[in-house]
Amino acid sequence: MRTTQRRRPELAAFLRSRRARVTPADVGMPPGLRRRTPGLRREEVAQISGVGVTWYTWLEQGRPINASAQVLDAVARTLRLDPPEREHLYRLAEVPFEPDPGSLTQTVAPEIQDVIDALDPLPAVVYNSRYDVLATNPAYRDLFLVPETVRIGVPNVLWTLFTVSEEACPVVHRERELPVMVATLRSSYGRHVGEPAWELFIRRLSAASPHFAEVWASGEVIPPGPRIKTFRHAAVGELRMTSQSLSIDGMPECRIVVYTPESEEARSRLELLRKTRQRLWPPSDEGVAEIIRQWQTENPAP
Incomplete structure (x- = not known):
């Protein structure tokens, strides 16, 4: 009162x-x-x-x-x-x-890119509330852009994790982690029910992944928040990391997600991954950007 x-x-x-x-x-x-x-x-x-x-x-x-x-x-x-x-x-x-449906952007200012680049060797990424990948730094690409995810050609984390093979999936304990991400997606979906871009995304991913369709039907809802996750990489093995989300002024429903090593062992492996950084497969950084632009053209911002 x-x-x-x-x-x-x-x-x-x-x-x-x-x-x-x-x-x-x-x-x-x-x-x-x-x-x-x-x-x-x-x-x-x-x-x-x-x-x-x-x-x-x-x-x-x-x-x-x-x-x-x-x-x-x-x-x-x-x-x-x-x-x-x-x-x-x-x-x-x-x-x-409720923000205007068209107010979400899928472009990132150079200043934001500079911020996440400066966080290297910590993997950092800019997501919107639909888990579209808007920008990444080299450490993030080292950890997550394995060949099979690149071939999928869809810069959306949920799409990648639900359609990549279990052997190539960078997330350990996928059966536990993916439902959490879907529940986070649903908490954002509540602000966009009925919007064509969101409804189309849900339909397409449900058709591409029966597992996603099953998890989506459960109706679980949770907000974004820090979590400890385990990732795997062929070059350095498993890395136990803490994810932390940071909001961005002027970018509604977007966030920077930074992954920090949960132990000294994970920190050492992350440093090793940086030292052995190689471009063993396409695309180049420009190719990654082109994939993102293609996705944004075919899937307008919600």
């Missing part, structure tokens, strides 16, 4: 400040005469947004009224709020915020 009491005045001040910066010309209205304040009037915001004048007045006064996502979206469009401002409006109005 105390939190609500603090948010309502903030909501009122925020709406007034956003309304003041939008001119009648911005929304195709004549300027009118004798405006006492800059920007739109309350009744104009209500009219353009398709809501009642009294309701909007109460909202801007910070009164304890309920607002739906649809109404807040209409107000946000009228006030020309950008994505961060729209999210802020939702938070202040205490309405669950």
